Amino acid sequence: MMKIGIPQALLYYQYYPMWKTFFQELGAEVIVSPPTTQSMLAEGSARVVAETCLPAKVFLGHVLALVKKCDYVFVPAVRSIRQKAYSCSKLLGLPDMTKAAIPESPAILDIDVDVNKGKRQLYQAVYGLGRHFTWNPYKIKQAAESAWQAQLSYHRLMTDHTLTAPQAIAWMFEATSKAGTYDETSSPLTVAVIGHPYLVYDELINHRLFQRLERNNCRVLVPEMLTEQQMTAAIGRSVGKAYWTYEEDVVGAGVHYLNSGIDGVIGTMAFGCGPDSLMMDIVRRQARMQTAPFLSLTLEEHTAEAGILTRLEAFLDMIRRKKRNQIKACV
Numbered sequence: 001m002m003k004i005g006i007p008q009a010l011l012y013y014q015y016y017p018m019w020k021t022f023f024q025e026l027g028a029e030v031i032v033s034p035p036t037t038q039s040m041l042a043e044g045s046a047r048v049v050a051e052t053c054l055p056a057k058v059f060l061g062h063v064l065a066l067v068k069k070c071d072y073v074f075v076p077a078v079r080s081i082r083q084k085a086y087s088c089s090k091l092l093g094l095p096d097m098t099k100a101a102i103p104e105s106p107a108i109l110d111i112d113v114d115v116n117k118g119k120r121q122l123y124q125a126v127y128g129l130g131r132h133f134t135w136n137p138y139k140i141k142q143a144a145e146s147a148w149q150a151q152l153s154y155h156r157l158m159t160d161h162t163l164t165a166p167q168a169i170a171w172m173f174e175a176t177s178k179a180g181t182y183d184e185t186s187s188p189l190t191v192a193v194i195g196h197p198y199l200v201y202d203e204l205i206n207h208r209l210f211q212r213l214e215r216n217n218c219r220v221l222v223p224e225m226l227t228e229q230q231m232t233a234a235i236g237r238s239v240g241k242a243y244w245t246y247e248e249d250v251v252g253a254g255v256h257y258l259n260s261g262i263d264g265v266i267g268t269m270a271f272g273c274g275p276d277s278l279m280m281d282i283v284r285r286q287a288r289m290q291t292a293p294f295l296s297l298t299l300e301e302h303t304a305e306a307g308i309l310t311r312l313e314a315f316l317d318m319i320r321r322k323k324r325n326q327i328k329a330c331v
Contacts, residue, residue, distance in 0.1 A: 001027065001028065001029045002027070002028045002029070002071050002072070002132075002133065003028070003029045003030075003031055003069070003070040003071045003072075004023045004028045004029070004030050004031065004070060004071070004072050004073075004074055004109065005031050005032075005033065005063075005066035005069060005070035005072065005073040005074065005106065006019060006020070006030060006031070006032050006033070006073075006074050007033050007059055007062030007063050007065075007066065007073070007075075008032050008033045008034070008035060008036070008062055009033075009036065009055065009058045009059040009061075009062045009198055009202070010055055010056075010058075010059045010090075010091070010094070010198050011076070011078060011091070011198070012032075012197075012198070013165040013166070013169075013197035013198065013200075013201050014165075014197055015151065016032075016169060017150045017151055017153070017154040017168075017169065017172055017173075018147045018148065018150055018151035018154070019074060019147070020150075020173070021143075021146050021147040021149075021150035021151075022129075022130075022143050022144060022146070022147035023074075023133075025139075025142065025143035025146050025147070026130060026133035026134060026139065026140070026143050027133060027134075028133060031066065031069055031070050033062040033063075033065040033066050034065060035202075035203065035204070036058055036061065036062070036202050036203070036204040036205065037204065038204065039061075040058070040061030040062060040064070040065055041057060041058055041061050041204065041301055042061075043060075043061050043064050044056075044057040044058055044059065044060035044061030044062070044063075044064065045057045045061075045301060047060050047064075047101040047102060048060065048097075048101055051272070053090060053270050053271075053272055053273055054205065054270045054271065054272075054299060054300050054301055055090065055196070055198050055199070055205075055270055056090045056094075056097065057301065058198070058202065058205065059094070059098075060097075060098065060101055060102060063075070063098055063102055063105055064102060064105075066105075066106065067102075067104055067105060067106065068106075070106050071106060071107065072106055072107050072108070072109040072132070073098070073105055073106050073107070073108055073109065074109045074110075075094055075095045075098050075108050075109070075110050076094070076095075076110055076111045076112075076113060077091065077092055077093070077094055077095050077110055077111070077112050077113065078091050078092075078113045078245070079091070079092050079112065079113060079114035079116075080113070080114045080115055080116050080245055081113065081115055081245055082115065082245060083115060083116060084116065085245045085247070086245055087245045087246070088273070088274075088275055091245075095108050095110040109129070109132060111125050111126070111128070111129045112125055113125065126140070126144050127140055130143060130144070150172070153172070154168055154169075154172060155224075157171060157172065158224040158225055159224075159225060159226065159227050162221070162225045163224075163225070164201065164210075164220075164222055164224065164225075165197055165201055165222075165224050166201055168224075188217060188323075189216070189217065189218045189219065189263045189264075189316065189319055189320070189323075190218070190219045190221065190262045190263050191213055191218045191219070191220055191221070191262065191263060191264050191265070191266060191316075191319075192220075192221040192222070192253065192254070192257035192262055192264075192265045192266070193209065193210070193213075193220055193221070193222055193265075193266045193268065194222075194223055194249065194250055194253045194254045194257070194265060194266070194267050194268070194283065195223075195249060195250060195267055195268035195269055195276075196246060196249055196250075196268075196270075196276075197223075197224070197249070199268040199269065199270060199299060200222060200223075200268055205299050206268060206297070206299060206308075207303070207305045207308045207309075209266070209268070209297075209308075209312075212309070212312055213312075216316050218316070221257060221262065222253075223248065223249045223250075223252070223253035226252075226253055226256060228248070230252075230256055231248035231252030231253055231256060232248065232252065233256075234251070234252045234253070234254075234255040234256040234259070235247065235248060235251055235252045235255070237255060237259075238251055238255045238282060238286060239251060239282060247275075247279055250267070250269075250276065250279040250280060250283065251279050251282050251283060254267065254280075254282075254283035254286065254287075255282075255283065255286055258283070258286055258287055258290055258292050258294075259290075263293065263319045263323065264292065264293035264294065264295070264315065264316075264318075264319045265283065265287060265292065265293070265294050265295070266294075266295045266296075266297060266312075266315070267280045267283055267284070267294065267295070267296045267297065268297050268299060269296070269297070269298055269299070270298075270299055270300065271298050271299065271300035271303075272300070280296055284296060293315065293318055293319050293322065295311060295312070295315040297311070
């Protein structure tokens with residue numbers, strides 16, 4: 001049985017159910033790299049120049065963790081998933097960067113995803129990927145359809161049951177229950193965490209942000225809990241039309257949650273990321289206009305945990321003080 005390695009970084013939290021289903025339907029075994037560790041980050045950083053963005057360094061660390069454990073490593077080049085909306089350069093050149101930085105890597109299994117080139121080109125790319133396992137086009141078609149249905153089910157789990165991506169993945173593939181979701185009646189504070197999934201869910205990069213919020217009795221909301229229509233509508237109200245492929249994760253979710261009246265919004269972005277800095281500034285301006293609590297966390301490999309903790313505590317204290325003043329005003 002062919003073994004396919006999938007790094008638990010970058011686009012993993014957005015597409016893992018679809019990728020896993022596709023490869024398993026074609027008879028392959030899927031191996032996922034372990035959660036990010038400090039050594040993985042250090043090893044990935046050592047393979048590229050210092051100016052490389054943090055998520056790319058983490059991704060290379062995950063690829064190194066899969067060396068000698070699989071026959072192929074799946075590294076897609078996702079250029080665009082919506083008409084006239086584009087991914088950043090690290091996603092466009094990810095297969096080439098991986099080959100250059102990690103020559104000892106298992107063979108790279110890649111696919112070029114760009115909906116601007118039309119459906120025919122996309123179908124040919126999917127069939128080209130499937131031919132590594134079978135020359136039967138009908139079997140590849142069935143695997144692709146099953147993968148798409150798995151992706152739809154994944155999104156429905158998150159939106160219908162207000163689950164985070166790791167919770168939904170565990171529900172689908174590890175047969176776990178809904179444990180870990182939040183009870184709206186028991187949490188006095190509701191905080192949204194926006195940003196790309198590879199920052200929001202990586203506990204090493206964000207210094208266990210979710211755990212810290214839960215210990216402070218906060219209910220945490222994330223972009224994946226919103227429908228595409230909700231985020232698109234918020235994008236339309238704020239910037240008109242998205243230019244970046246994943247702009248909904250930041251601007252769409254941020255503006256929607258700010259307008260929904262939650263207690264506060266935390267924005268996560270990688271240091272040196274141009275698109276993130278522009279998109280986060282839009283949300284920051286929106287929060288300022290609404291006088292809503294907003295905390296922006298810029299993350300990189302030298303970010304001190306003590307600094308994150310201090311800023312988070314001050315942010316939550318500000319929210320609690322604001323709620324107490326609102327209660328006094330009502331009385």
